[in-house]
Amino acid sequence: MTTATMMDVPLTIDQLIDRAERWMGDAEVVSRRPDRSLHRTTYRAIAQRARRLARALVGAKIRPGDRVATLMWNHAEHLEAYFGIPLAGGVTHTLNLRLHPDEIAYIANDAGDRILLVDDVLYPLYEKVVASGARFERVVVVGCARDQYEALLADAPDDAMLPTLAETDALGTCYTSGTTGKPKGVVYSHRSTMLHTIVMLSPDTLGLGRADTIMPVVPMFHVNAWGLPFAAAMTGAKLVFPGPYLDAASLLELLAGERVTIAAGVPTIWLGIREALDAAPGRYALAPGLRMVVGGSAAPEQLIRDFDRLGMTLLHAWGMTETSPIGLVSRVPPQLADADEALRYQLRAKQGVPPPLVDVVVRNEAGEVAHDDRTSGELLVRGPWVSGAYVGGHSPDRWTADGWFRTGDVARVDAYGIVQLTDRVADLIKSGGEWIASVELENALMGHPAVREAAVIGAPHPKWSERPIAVVVLKPGQTATTDELRAFLAVRFPKFWVPDAVELVEAIPRTSAGKFKKTELRDTYRQYFDSLA
Numbered sequence: 001m002t003t004a005t006m007m008d009v010p011l012t013i014d015q016l017i018d019r020a021e022r023w024m025g026d027a028e029v030v031s032r033r034p035d036r037s038l039h040r041t042t043y044r045a046i047a048q049r050a051r052r053l054a055r056a057l058v059g060a061k062i063r064p065g066d067r068v069a070t071l072m073w074n075h076a077e078h079l080e081a082y083f084g085i086p087l088a089g090g091v092t093h094t095l096n097l098r099l100h101p102d103e104i105a106y107i108a109n110d111a112g113d114r115i116l117l118v119d120d121v122l123y124p125l126y127e128k129v130v131a132s133g134a135r136f137e138r139v140v141v142v143g144c145a146r147d148q149y150e151a152l153l154a155d156a157p158d159d160a161m162l163p164t165l166a167e168t169d170a171l172g173t174c175y176t177s178g179t180t181g182k183p184k185g186v187v188y189s190h191r192s193t194m195l196h197t198i199v200m201l202s203p204d205t206l207g208l209g210r211a212d213t214i215m216p217v218v219p220m221f222h223v224n225a226w227g228l229p230f231a232a233a234m235t236g237a238k239l240v241f242p243g244p245y246l247d248a249a250s251l252l253e254l255l256a257g258e259r260v261t262i263a264a265g266v267p268t269i270w271l272g273i274r275e276a277l278d279a280a281p282g283r284y285a286l287a288p289g290l291r292m293v294v295g296g297s298a299a300p301e302q303l304i305r306d307f308d309r310l311g312m313t314l315l316h317a318w319g320m321t322e323t324s325p326i327g328l329v330s331r332v333p334p335q336l337a338d339a340d341e342a343l344r345y346q347l348r349a350k351q352g353v354p355p356p357l358v359d360v361v362v363r364n365e366a367g368e369v370a371h372d373d374r375t376s377g378e379l380l381v382r383g384p385w386v387s388g389a390y391v392g393g394h395s396p397d398r399w400t401a402d403g404w405f406r407t408g409d410v411a412r413v414d415a416y417g418i419v420q421l422t423d424r425v426a427d428l429i430k431s432g433g434e435w436i437a438s439v440e441l442e443n444a445l446m447g448h449p450a451v452r453e454a455a456v457i458g459a460p461h462p463k464w465s466e467r468p469i470a471v472v473v474l475k476p477g478q479t480a481t482t483d484e485l486r487a488f489l490a491v492r493f494p495k496f497w498v499p500d501a502v503e504l505v506e507a508i509p510r511t512s513a514g515k516f517k518k519t520e521l522r523d524t525y526r527q528y529f530d531s532l533a
């Protein structure tokens with residue numbers, strides 16, 4: 001018996017690219033090439049080439065569910081792969097080119113990647129990955145002198161039948177960047193991607209629309225460039241890809257030249273941009289009201305303030321590979337639009353509230369914490385674009401018996417219902433039986449006028465079990481003493497939170513996703529307090 005409700009149309013991403021082609025076909029996709037030139041194409045051409053790629057893959061005997069990997073920068077061909085691989089029933093596996101070749105090989109084998117599309121300029125890396133044991137059946141070089149991709153498209157069989165897609169089919173896979181453990185695979189479905197994409201357009205989340213020009217600085221191998229390529233295709237917004245050039249000058253030139261209205265990247269990217277703008281005021285004619293989505297690690301409040309001063313708006317969001325990634329977005333609630341400036345900045349520096357369809361809860365041993373801005377616990381999340389399991393069933397303990405994913409992040413909630421991350425469970429510092437939240441100390445330090453970046457870690461201590469050490473990079477030409485920085489914290493935090501030591505360094509080690517590499521810092525300072533024993 002049929003019930004008289006609405007049509008049962010599966011949520012599959014072919015609809016995005018078909019619509020972009022048919023109704024917004026002239027909208028531009030701009031990519032910076034390795035020779036620095038700008039390549040321009042349109043959604044119409046992308047759609048046609050993505051379908052050719054799909055037919056070529058079907059011709060190459062890709063079966064539904066097969067993994068097709070990419071080792072590529074952000075550019076138009078990578079966008080073609082984002083659509084072409086799933087159109088063939090395949091699953092796009094975006095490999096993280098910043099990882100060690102051994103790790104890339106492990107991840108490629110764990111995912112079972114059959115075919116690899118690799119940028120010509122990344123071919124030397126590919127050779128190392130193969131030497132490290134990766135087993136691809138076929139490799140296709142994209143671009144420049146060695147190009148094989150154009151031939152693949154040209155030879156695509158016209159009569160290859162593309163499969164009918166179901167919304168529950170897998171469409172892509174990403175691995176966690178392994179900041180706190182071995183990389184684990186997450187598989188996105190058509191449905192999860194479509195729902196995530198729709199919600200990204202809401203003015204309460206990223207507020208993306210057709211009038212935008214979108215530049216994902218975040219790599220397409222880092223949680224699908226946070227979903228921006230799909231969102232751009234859904235709106236028909238112009239897309240700008242920076243290719244391999246992620247230095248501040250190249251990015252600013254592109255932001256200005258292409259009149260980008262919204263860009264996205266990790267805090268380090270925006271730190272560099274802030275410095276470049278301060279060093280050359282008025283040099284870049286940026287689009288008025290340029291928005292920048294920032295996430296991946298905490299956006300320091302000072303950075304948000306500084307960009308307001310520069311006429312640009314940082315929008316802070318939280319997410320994970322496991323959450324597609326949008327899980328929290330920070331916007332000032334309307335009833336506080338005219339509130340005290342200090343409060344508004346504090347709220348914007350928090351991680352925010354969940355978007356529609358995502359549910360979060362902060363729990364400790366006593367259950368859900370009160371929204372008192374004080375009690376902390378672990379952040380749990382669930383929703384249609386939250387992973388239900390890892391590839392290979394690794395770490396099943398990351399899911400609770402009552403259906404939540406454990407993020408491994410420590411958070412608290414304020415009276416406005418805004419979530420603030422205070423640390424990762426793995427990075428918490430235990431001193432004399434009490435916890436110290438490193439992210440809060442870092443944020444405060446980065447509010448000091450002389451500080452560019454700060455990471456706080458715990459080092460083993462004979463008396464207190466662990467004590468915090470702050471590792472600080474000063475802004476160029478600035479000075480600050482250790483005592484001055486400790487005194488700066490002493491007026492803001494309980495006495496026992498103040499780091500025993502502040503180490504001034506040239507640079508803080510980073511992960512492949514641009515986060516502080518705390519595992520390495522902990523190794524460096526492991527014996528710091530040994531002499532006290």
Ligand code: ADP
Nearest residue numbers: 176177178179295296297298317318319320321
């Ligand atoms: P990895 O777990 O290897 O770092 P992900 O890129 O999936 O890989 O990172 C997710 C984690 O990044 C989150 O669990 C959280 O700790 C951190 N993170 C992401 N966005 C933010 C943010 N806005 N503020 C603070 N931490 C963040």
